[in-house]
Amino acid sequence: MQITLTDIERESYKNSPVHRLDGRIKILATIAIIVFAVSLPRIDDSNFIRLALIELYLISLILLARLNLFYVLVRFLAVLPFGLAMILIQPFVRQPFIDTFTVYAELPFGISMTYEGIYFGLTLLAKYTVCVTSIVLLSSTMKMNDMVVSARRLGIPREFTLLLTMMVRYLFVFWIMLKRIRTAQKTRLFDIWNKNAPRRWILEQVGYTISSLFIRSYEQGERTYTSMLCRGYGNDSAEIYMHKSKLTFRDGVFFLTTAAILLFTVTV
Structure with a gap:
């Protein structure tokens, strides 16, 4: 399952x-x-x-x-x-x-x-x-967003809630990225539990996967931050909407x- x-x-x-x-x-x-x-x-x-x-x-x-x-x-x-x-x-x-x-x-x-x-x-x-x-x-x-809003109401500094907000919004994006990488590996018959493949080579492929995900996350972060600046984001911007x-x-x-x-x- x-x-x-x-x-x-x-x-x-x-x-x-x-x-x-x-x-x-x-x-x-x-x-x-x-x-x-x-x-x-x-x-x-x-x-x-x-x-x-x-x-x-x-x-x-x-x-x-x-x-x-x-x-x-x-x-x-x-x-x-x-x-x-x-x-x-x-x-x-x-x-x-x-x-x-x-x-x-x-x-x-x-x-x-x-x-x-x-x-x-x-x-x-x-x-x-x-x-x-x-x-x-x-x-x-x-809900993840409700957790961030509740933390903000309790007086958690906005820097922490901003980081949590970004994590909540893009956690599923990074999960999709990882699934695409894993799908590409499966189409090339890569299996981490393959006993016939050298363990060192398997560890290298896992390392490549982690580094690739890190690079894609970094690039996605740059694109997101540039988009936020283009939409008027600044130090005085409200990072989340809090309803009463x-x-x-x-x-x-x-x-x-x-x-x-x-x-x-x-x-x-």
Whole structure:
């Protein structure tokens, strides 16, 4: 099954109680959850219970939003490798904030695994899971442009929102460029998983693909910026249109519920 950016973005156009919430409230709730998860003690027996309660709350919101669970899993797995490498090395690292270590297994070259390192690695994994789930929920229930507008309303500097706006508008353009390159490679019978082809040659072709995409992106950026200047863009130009939006009672209930759950987990 091939998944495209359009398929994933279509999830944010669904109509559910979570989708109808104000974007500012969802961004603030996501930030609060991430800050709470990160600020938990490094080593504490109650960490797993607290993080499990928050994860259950996030999963319930995913089900309430009627999101495609397969797409949610794909997004989660796409982000997981970025933190997994740091988590996997923790059993072999002796952190300075841990006083005593109990050896779990001795490995060659003087490397040893410790129970404390494994425990700390599992704690990082639990925190990382909660943070990624909250981000996936946010991105799956908000349109990309609405996310930029909500961030601008919260007072994010216009330079950051301008970069986000450009990324949102041209992300699909670059995706089409990559698909064209991949189609051209397939017509020439290039297969990255071909066992009969030398691995060095395959890596070279992958490098050519990345460099070609970079050059095309750079050229597209120059053309876009020139077009913006021709249309009167300048330092005083408004980068995005922000329509007026008032917070509703439903938004307040959601934010207070999230805050109450976070406060409840502190007492666990």
